[in-house]
Amino acid sequence: MSEAFPRGLSHSVARARLAAEGANELGTEQRRSLAAIAGEVVREPMFLLLLGAGAIYLAMGDAHEALILLGFVAIIMTVTIVQERRTENALEALRELSSPRALVIRDGEAQRIAGREVVRDDILILSEGDRIPADGVVLQAHELATDESMLSGESEPVAKFGQREPAYAGTLVVRGRACCRCAPPASAPSWAVSANR
Numbered sequence: 705m706s707e708a709f710p711r712g713l714s715h716s717v718a719r720a721r722l723a724a725e726g727a728n729e730l731g732t733e734q735r736r737s738l739a740a741i742a743g744e745v746v747r748e749p750m751f752l753l754l755l756g757a758g759a760i761y762l763a764m765g766d767a768h769e770a771l772i773l774l775g776f777v778a779i780i781m782t783v784t785i786v787q788e789r790r791t792e793n794a795l796e797a798l799r800e801l802s803s804p805r806a807l808v809i810r811d812g813e814a815q816r817i818a819g820r821e822v823v824r825d826d827i828l829i830l831s832e833g834d835r836i837p838a839d840g841v842v843l844q845a846h847e848l849a850t851d852e853s854m855l856s857g858e859s860e861p862v863a864k865f866g867q868r869e870p871a872y873a874g875t876l877v878v879r880g881r882a883c884c885r886c887a888p889p890a891s892a893p894s895w896a897v898s899a900n901r
Contacts, residue, residue: 710843710883712809712827721823728838729820735796741788745781804835822886828871830882835874840884842869847880 713721736744745751754777761770804819809827819837822828828840830848842848842864849861852875856862861878864871871884 710809710827710885711812713823713825714811718810718821718823718826721825722821725824727820728822736788736792738785738789741792742781742785745784745788751777751781804837806837807831807834824886826886828882828884828886830871830877830884832877832879832881834877836871836877836884837873839873839887840871841867841887842871843867843883843885845869845880845882848877848882849879851876851878 754773758770758774758777761767761773805816806819806822806826807814807816807829808822809829814829819835822838826838827843828837830836836850845864845866848864850864850871852862852872853859854874855872864880864882871882
């Protein structure tokens, strides 16, 4: 691979694009509030059935049984809501840990940034073991092969021989080196689109 990489974006252009187009991440709008979690728990059929049974006890005049049943339902719902909230927090922590790092060219210098900070037209330098942080187009490659099994199901790495070949977000570089230009952002990366088919 030639050492003559493109100069890359300037820091100011990258900051402007990050502010205008948003972070390179998936699912940030999926974080649920405590009220949304509580609403989902209350709408679960088993809880609705138990609440209905408590209402029937009250209608029949057996307030003692109704209060016991509704008390246990309230305890179970509280535990369920707390567990759901903990799950949300754990998923957020995992999302932060699993965010790939990217080696980009900015102002002519290579620097490592968080994958979420990669913007359109950033120049990525990929090498063996890197997870590709964003869809892009290969500009230069030297014996590049990527594991695209999550897209295609193929167990063999896919060789990338020349310019203009696609590099897909979330795939792993298993061999070689490459220089890629990040593609304009889409609503979801290629692996998410492919997984939903």
